[in-house]
Structure formats: structure tokens, C-alpha cells
Amino acid sequence: MDCSLLRSLINRYCAGEENWVDSRTIYIGHREPPSGTDAYIPQRYPDNRIVSSKYTFWNFVPKNLFEQFRRIANFYFLIIFLVQLIIDTPTSPITSGLPLFFVITVTAVKQGYEDWLRHKADNAVNQCPVHIIQHGKVVRKQSRRLRVGDIVLVKEDETFPCDLIFLSSSREDGTCFVTTASLDGESSHKTYYAVQDTKAFHTEQEVDTINATIECEQPQSDLYKFVGRINIYQDRDEPIARPLGSENLLLRGATLKNTEHIFAVVIYTGMETKMALNYQSKSQKRSAVEKSMNTYLIVYLCILISKAVINTVMKYVWQSDPNRDEPFYNHKTDSERQRNMLLKVITDFLAFMVLFNYIIPVSMYVTVEMQKFLGSYFITWDDDMFDSELGEGALVNTSDLNEELGQIEYVFTDKTGTLTENNMEFIECCVDGHVYVADAICNGQILTGTVGMDMIDSSPGAGGKEREELFFRALCLCHTVQVKEEESVDGIKKGLQPCGKSSSVYISSSPDEVALVEGMKRLGFTYLRLKDNHMEILNRDDDIERFELMEVLSFDSVRRRMSVIVKSSTGEYYLFCKGADSSIFPRVIQGKVDQVRARVEHNAVEGLRTLCVAYKTLAQEEYESVCKQINTAKLALQDRDKKLAEAFDFIERDLILLGATAVEDRLQDKAADTIESLHKAGMKVWVLTGDKMETAAATCYACKLFHRNTEILELTTKRTEEQSLHDVLFDLSKTVLRHCGSLTRDTVSGLSHDVPDYGLIIDGATLSAVMKPTEESSSGNYKEIFLEICRNCSAVLCCRMAPLQKAQIVKMIKTSKEHPITLAIGDGANDVSMILEAHVGIGIMGKEGRQAARNSDYAIPKFKHLKKMLLVHGHYYYIRISELVQYFFYKNVCFIFPQFLYQFFCGFSQQPLYDTAYLTLYNISFTSLPILLYSLIEQHVNMDILKRDPSLYRDIAKNSLLRWRIFIYWTLLGVFDAVVFFFGAYFLFDNTTFTSNGQMFGNWTFGTLVFTVLVFTVTLKLALDTQYWTWINHFVIWGSLLFYVIFSLLWGGIIWPFLNYQRMYYVFMQMLSSGPAWLGIILLITISLIPDMLKKVICRQLWPTSAERIQAKRQCLSVEPSTIFMLSQTSSRISF
Amino acid sequence: MGKEDPKVSKPDNTAFTQQRLPAWQPILSAGIVLPLFVVIGLTFIGIGIGLFITSSNVQEIEGPVFMYYGLTNYYQNYRKYGISRDDDQLFGNIDSLKSPANFCSPYQMGAKQMPIAPCGAIANSLFNDTFRLFYKVNEVYTEVLLDDNGISWWTDYNVKFRNPPEINGSLKNAFEGTVKPLNWPKPVYELSTNPNNNGFINQDFLVWMRIAALPNFRKLYRRISEGNWSRSLPAGNYSLEITYNYPVLSFQGKKKVVFSTVTWMGGKNSFLGIAYLVFGSLSIVMALIMLIVYAKYQVQIDRDM
16 A cells, blocks of 8 residues: 555654664553663554545546556557647547547546545544543544554454454453454454463453553564564563564454453554555466467557558658649648648658557457456356355456466466365374274264274283373374364353363364364363363363463474473473474484384375374473573564574474374365366376375375376485485486477377376475576576476476475476466465466365465365366357457458558548548447457357367467467458458449439548448458357347447438538438449458358368367257258256 | 355356357358358359449440549548538538638638638639530531539438528628639629529539549539430430630649449449459359368368267
């Protein structure tokens, strides 16, 4: 938001440079800290006014106009309009002024109305009452008057008015529930925690006595990141410092749920809240079609300029004879005679530019935008992409990329939650090599005790029993799962009662944890709840065990593990750690590593997700040092993450291995089918996952990314340890290239089955080695070789990827020499970077929150919907928009080229061929709707066939319908048609009459004849291209021809009082009263259309595309060939 | 988020939203286009022959004869020339009569800054040669009556052009305060003695005011529809008396006079007939080419399937 930027800049300069610091200090309740502490630095903060409106009353007109004229189309029109105003031009300024005025006014009114609504909404928000605490009393205030440091009271179901630090809650444990649906779309309740030392202040009076300062970073837009520190002053002691994190920060826009009220202190206000900072739009992606459109536009601009130059030069050559320049019948005025020669040339040049300016299809931009905007509704409306479980269909976040969906060459997909359900089910655990399988649950009844366990190996001894229980306890304690009671689900408050086992629901951001805790429940250890910082477990003997939760070393994707430190009722300190095998095994010093490792590997091959569990006991003093270490790290304002990681790394070592777990993540419905279709459609599918190689590879086999006959090439750390990276790469490239040679020779279709296809597996570490720029010159080489290998592999699996690496891979492919079009699809926050990086980003509305869906260009409920999205919607949109673009250029060539030719017959005098009304309305109304409707509903092949036969997607690969060859064909066709129109009419008019009463026609009849042929030809050309005639097409195509005729009759039927010329009076009707005119029109239309028809038929016969083959096949099957026009009704389940 | 009630956000399930509207899906395959071309070819050849014959018949001077004058190298479609008129003035508007539009300049104001009526370059350059036709019978020349009625568009004569309202029953008074165009020998209200053909609705003037599309053009001068010549011009000796006023040599132009009859399709113009014939034949040839292509490659395509 530029407003806030401006304001902060002003603040910065008003307050003086020295006050601009990286952090801010907030005095809770505006109470100054006791003297002797840090110097009071007054900082000015904005008030809590939200300004989402763009304009104010007085700047609306200039600002809106400025923004509108920044668009190239409007600007072009404006220039033409100004030229027309300034110099004497053949067409009146109205021809470009009127459409411009219309477009600008409509847009301005629309934007003004929207802005007025925003003003209203802003006012409603800014004036909405909030409760703040002043002098121990609750005072009502308008929201916009909130200031940083105020203490506010927020009641249930109220929305937070600004960003707040949570001080205390009506709930005893100092938590509150919040939904952030309006911020990130996640409707689940999230728990936030009050600051430990203030959570006891429950009433207004108590809260008002808090004497503390908060130091925190300056506002930044990341919703999930916050670093701060609170200093609490009590009784003149040294202040107590506590860390603040995002779990203490309540964001503006979120809503308080299931909590009576809370007290919180304002830290960011108005335009500095995270919500406001997130208004900023994402970077614009542009589609390949748009790029070629702009290139063509430049070509046409060159044509326009050269036409004007040719005519200007010709004019002066022609005029060199004074009798031509100024014949007796056409004298110039004195001022014209005396005008400077150079000025005359420039004026003439500009006049020609104006005359031919319609060749640049300015209306194309408007039409393309409408097509994209309206067309994207078909995606959201699509019933096949509606997920009844989720209750949502596909979402379109930008409609700019619709056609890009038809151009995808590389698909990068996440594994968990994208290919798989992310619906975890606990399968087994292994304690010291003994395997326990959780029995199936029968009708929701949980079998407790040993009955539920199926001992595969021999029963463990007494020591084993102890270890086993420790393992179960570890899994019950080492997690961040919350228990949601049934009451809160229903929204009925009954107070907190000890709830039955079946009535509680586990909630966690990680489905693995839920699966594990639920698995433990089946094995006899039930996690009950976290109460007063004590975790309660119901053990096999139905006794409640209580562990005090001391520290949580939370999970992150770099460490790939998490730990908890608990204190048992007997006073022992335990550290339980669970994580990926690769991150646990190196830290283990004791335990049956080999057995567990064997089991883990076995499970991974089966496609199960494995985790290892380890523990260590801590002595009291050890715990204290650990505690101190963590706290110092947490209190740091700078580099907190780095310091925390160091601390965790130090703590989580010398562990004792307990065992491993295996959780199954089922494949998504039709994932294999989708992948296979994408392959057949010529796309390369890459799986990028953080999972380990074996698990990922198993998933890849299951979803048919790799086939049984796929030759797997491995580029993993394991291999590079044996050989140098250099050798491995060269080995692989040799293997691949050997086949590549034979591949290019004999496979045109690229589908022959005897050539083995390759699959590549690479892991994150090796990848970064490949990508790492070293000082050696050969490093660039590595990347090239790697790309070469990848190019020849049909599938690539990248495992052990960090989120940023995913984006790096996408970028590497995107910028490789062919510049392929990439698509990234994922569901989690870790996929956001690659979704933003790829040409098209698709988010899956998954279980891991809505971040991916929010940052994506399109969001779909399930992976399987990708198939229809690309193969059907993408294909259609590409076909439609490419025809739209080509057709627009074509029809404007047809339109303007006769006018160019006419200059050679009117002494280069810039005489327009057509009447002003025709010039203005040609693109706006006579020929606009048919192409718009075509580009919305054309289907060259039925969607069922497109889905059944993915190889049709190859037809349109590499922007094939917008190649230069095709563009030139369309342009030449336009020139041909224009020549036919013009010279047809010329010879018809040549020195003769063609009326039965001997009267002559003038120049306007000539132009109208050409124009009539033009409108009919151009519309019928589209009709010939239309392969899907719904009633709408019939209506629009025949309707716009009818409209042209009716308009012309009307336009020439009346003496228009507001016009200063009546040149069109009865011209059209006189023309129609002549038989030869009719015959001429029919002849010229036919001559213009037939060559294109012939070309189409011959191409279809000799070089059919696969779509055309399908069409022909369908035709053979459906109707007997005797009928001339074959009617085939689409199989429509639903009638309109 | 619609989780409670999935039907809330469920899209409308109509044929339109699902892109499954019933549709006719024609395919331009050789099987359809081939007969189409043959049909077009045959039809066009038929029309072409008809047109050609009609056009050839024009030569034989039968039916009422029309007399045209032609000019070459004359750019009536020159833009500055074409706009140099005031349609309001020609519509009989008094205000415009007294203050002609600026487009008319340099033919806007005459001597003493008096408005020119009719103003503008087109009116000023009115073609002013006159022709008289004589038929020689028995060494005696009889003048052929030339009819100047109906040589301009009906709408021009009746609607688009009007004289300013007469003052005291006199057209001359209506034009009081205006001057004649520079090149004219006499003012506009003296163009003809016939009150229905005088002033702005003079037929010769109307014909001239409809500017020609191309630099070589013809304009209708008279119809021969009276007396003995209303059916046709009989064979014999004719003599044409030309009053030569209009200069064309300065711009290398030529003048000509054309006598022509008119059929339903107008004057003699073989273009349309020939074009139809040529194009019809081409269609047949194209159909043949397609037939060959079809016969040669269809087998292969069928096999591919």
C-alpha cells in the first residue's frame, strides 16, 4: 500500500532519522517504566485507521485518469485522439474519442463505485466501537482512535481491531481460540497463548496495573512470523523478560472464538497491521500467449508506420506536379499554401497514421480481458472439479493464465497431501526390533490392552516391557496435538468437563502426529489433555499419569525433528525426540540401531512414512542449563531462529534410540490415472518432496510415475559417496544419451514402447552440489549435464528437498535454454515458494491449511482435478484465445488494407473509404460479439474425448497455434481478402453504372459495398472456424450480421440533425436496390472465403492433427456419410 | 467456508455452466466440401453465363438510352474536395445559407465577404459543358429531346437537397445576400427556367454533388425517353453539339460522352459475368484437385485409423 509507505516515510522524516530503529518499544497502558531503565524514546505510530480505498474525493479524477491511461490501449487511443484534435485529419476525433470516452467513463464509474463501497466499509470498520481500558475502567472508543500501547478488551465473536499481544484470557489456562478465516482461509480454531506472567490478571483493574514494556520488530508482512520481548517491572526489581512469538500475537481480522473475553495490548495499528501489509498484490505473471500477442502488436505497429510512410512519400511524389497538387477545381486556402513544408509532411504522416490506426486492434485488449475474466467462470462452475467432501470447487485467483494451462511442459508436484491424501493412518511401530501392529478398530470401539497388539516377534522380556511402555509414553508426550472437546465442536459451552475418550478429537497441524497419538490410543496409552502445563495420559491400567511439560523444541523442516522435555511425577526429566531417521540416527549413541534401521528401510520401501523415536534423561542441573540456553535464544531479537537452531542442535544429542513408527498415507483418488494422463499428454512430471527416498520412490511406483520397466537412475548422496559427483553425472549422461540417439531417429510420435524410459532420483544434498556455483569452470557444466539427463527422463523424483530448493529446481528448469512452461502444484506452506516461482501455480485445498491455495493462481480441491484443468480447460482456453488473437489481427487487416489501397486512387489525400460510423463501430459492435462468444464456448473436440485421449494435448504444445508461420498465414489471408474486396468493388464500379435506372453511385456507395462484403466475410470466416454451434453462436453470428444490416438501414434512413454531413443518406438502400451489387457481394464473399476453406480441407486431408483424426473418426462412427452436414449432438446429460 | 452445508457453494449445474450445451458440430472435411465446391462452381458458371449475355446485349441500342459524360484523371474523391460542401446549406437552412461551414473554404466567402451559395469546391467546379443531340433524317437535323428528369437519386431530389424558402414567391429573393460561386457564369437560382429544377434541386447539380468514387468516372447527363426516341435510338446519322466550357487539359484529363442502354444489371460491364465464369470454373478445378487428394490419401488415413 503506497499510502502506508508514504506515511511511514513522512513519519520517518518528521520524527528524525535517528528515531528510525529496527524495533519498537511499547509501553503497556502508556505507563512509563520506572526510571533508571532504558531511555524513553518516543516514536510516532499511525492511528488505527484502515485505508483500503484508493481515492479521495478530490484526487479521484486525476488519479483515476492517470491509472487508466497507463494501460497501453487507452494511451494509444488518447494519442490518436489528441492527434485528431490538433491537426486536420480525415476522420473526426469522435471516431476514437467516443469509444475512449465510453471505456474511460465506464471504468471510472465502476472503480468509483467500488471505491465508494470501500470507503463505506473502511468507515464502518474505523468507526466500529472497541473497548479499551482506561484508569481501570472499560471505555468505548472508535476503532480508528486506537493507539499503540492501549489495552483492549475483546469479547467472544468479535474481530480483533488491530494487531495485539495477548495478555490474559477469561479461560484459566491463559489460552484463547481464534479463527483466521478472513486472513488465510483456515477455518479451524487455533490456540493462542497469553504471556505467562500476565495471564493471571483477569479484571480491568488488575490489567490496568500491569507495568511492562514490549520490544518488538517493526511491522512486517509475514503472517506467521513475529519476534518480540516483554519486560515486566515488578516492585522495583530487575524486570522479568519473556519472549514473545507468533503464538502471542493476535492478528487484525481474526475472530475470537470459544473464549468469553481477553485482554490484549495494541502493538501494530492501522496500515501497519499484518493484514494491511498483506494487501500488496503479488507479482504479475504473464502468459506465453500474451507475450506473442505483444510481439505481433509490434509487428503491426511497424506495418502501420510503414504504411503511413509509404503513403506520405507517394503523396509527395504524386503531388510534385502542381496541377495535381492544386487543380483548378480544388484550390487551397492561403494558409494551407503558406504552411511550412516540413510541417505539412508531418501533418500528412500523422493523418495517415490516424487513418490506418484501426489496424492495431485496440479492442483486442478489452476483448481478451473480458474473455479471460468471463472464461474463468467455467473453471469455478465446473461440477467435475467440485469436491463434495470439502464443499468447494476450483478457485481462480488470477484469470490471466487460463490459456497457459494448455501449454504446460513440466509439472512439479509435491507428494504429501498432493499425490497422497495426507490422511495418515498408524500402521505399526517397532520397539527395539519388536514389531507391534495396531489392530483394526471395530466400529469405533477401541480394543485396549495387549489384545490390541499383535506380537510378531517373540515377546520381549521384562526390560523390554519397560522400554516398550517408555516408547508409548514418548509418543504420547512428544507432539503438539491439541485435544478438542466435543462441546467446543458444537459451539455449546458446558464448561470443561473431563471428557470421555470417544468424545475428544485430536487436532494438529501435522496429520502424522494425530495418527501417532491415535495409534497409541489403540495400543493402550491415551493422551487426555494438556492442563495447567501438565500432560495427562491414561495408561493401560486406566490410571492417569501426569507429566509436566517443561519445553517444546518445535518441529521445523530443516531439523526435521521435534522434542519435548517433560518432568515426570517422580521428578525425573526426560527429553523425548522424534524425527526423520536421517536426523535421528546420527544423534543416537545407544539402542538397537541396526534392527530399527532395517525395519525403517523395509517400511519405507512399502511406501510408509517412518519416524524414529529416541530419548534421554536429564539431570536437574542439565535441565537448567538447557533451559537457560533456550531462553537466551528465545529472547534474542535478532537472528532468533539461528540461535534457537544452534541451541536445539546442542540439546538434541546423545540420544538413546527407542524405536520407529510407520504411518501410511494413502494415495489420492485417481492420482495414478492423472499422472499417466499427464505423461501421455507429453508433460514431464517431477515429484519434489521432503520425504525420504525409499518412501517417495514407493509412492512414485504406486502412482505410476515410474513403471516396472522404467530404468531408474540414481543421483543420491549414497552414490556420490562412492564415486565423485563428476563421474556419476557423466556415467548417467552416457547411459541416457546412448538411447537418446536412437530415440530421435525412429520415433516421431515419441510413443514407441520398446525404448525404455528413464526415471531419475536425486536428493536434496546432491542437487545442491550440482547447482552450487564453484570456482571451477566446470560447475556450469554440471548443471548442463544434469539438465540434459533430466530432459531425457520421463519422470524425476527429487527427495529430501527443502522448500527453497523446490523453487530453485523450478527456476532452473524455467530458465533452461528451451524456456519450458512450468506448473507447480502443492498443498502446504512449503510449496508456496515453488508455486510462486512456476509459470502456473496450483494450490490444493488441503489439510495443511490454505496457504498454498491462497498464493496460487488456481486452487483445486484434489490432485485428480488437475487432469481436467489442464487437458480440458487448458486446451480449450488455448485454442480459444489463439483463435481470438489471430482473428483480431486478421479482421483488422481486412478492414484497413482496402483503405490503404484506396489512397492510390484518391491522390493520397487521406480520403477514408468508410463512413465514420462504420469506422467507429466495426470493432466495437459489428464484429466484436461473435469472436468473444467463440472464445468463450468453442470446443473443437468434446471434453470427454479430450479427457480420454491425453495425447491431444501435444497438438497445441509449444504455443503451436501462435507460431510465426500461422500468424503470417492469417495476415496474408487478410491482405488477400482485402485485395479481393477492394478490386472487386473497383472493377464493379469501373466506368459504369449498375443500377437499372442508369443513375450513378458515388464514393460512399463504393465504401459501403466494400464494408458490407468485409463484415460478411469476416463474420462468415469465423462461422467456418466455429466447430461447436450452440444456439448462442447462431444467435450472435446471425444476430450481428442482422444488426449490421438494420443499423445501416437506420443510419442511412434518416437525415440526422446532429451531423454536419448527410453523406450516408440512402446510400445503403440504394445499393441494395441494385441487382449487380447483390451479385457482386455474394461473389466477393465467396472468393474471399473459398481459398481458406480449400487450405483447411487439404491440410486436414494430408496433414491431419490428432484432433482432426479424432473428429473424422467420430464422424465415421456416428452418421452415415451421405448427409452433407453431419449433425452430431453432444451427449448431454443435462438439458439447458 | 461452506463446510456446514456443501450445497451452499456448489456451482449451478446447468448445461451452460458445464459447457455441455447441445451443439451442432460440423466438420469441413473433403467429403462435404467437394460437393459444395461443385455446386458453387456450377451455380457460378450459370450466373456468369447469364450475366455475360445480359451485359453483351447492352451494346444493341434498345430500350431507353442514357447519355453520360465521362471525365478521366479527375479526383472528385480528393479528401479536401469531398468535404468542401455544406449539407445544411443545401438542405435549405437559412443560417447556413448566410454563414457557410468552414469546410467550404476557400470557397466559403466571395467578394465583399458575402457568403457563397452553394459554397464549397464541389459546387464551384460544377461541370458546365452542355450537349445537344441531333438526328439527321433526309439531310435535316432534328433535335433529340433530352430528358433531365430522374437523373439524380430520388432521395437527393426530394429530401436531402432543398431550396431555401422562397421570399415573396421568388427564389431569387431567397438567395438575397449571397453570391454565386466563382466559376459559375450565373447564380444558382438561374440554373434552369423550370422552377422544379432550379436552385439546389437542379438535377445536373445533384448529379455533380454526388462525388465519384474513382478518378475516372461517368455521370448521367440525360435520359432519352421522349418522343420517337423513347424506345431506342434508331440507326442513322447523329450529330452532337458540344458547348465546350469545362477545362480538363490542365490536369491531363479527358472528356467523353457515352450513350448506353441499361438492363436490369445496369450498363455494360463484363467484369461481373467474367468473374463469375472464371471463379465457377476455378471451383470445379479445385473440386477436381480435392477429389484426387481425397482418392489418393483417404485410403491411407483410413488405414491409419
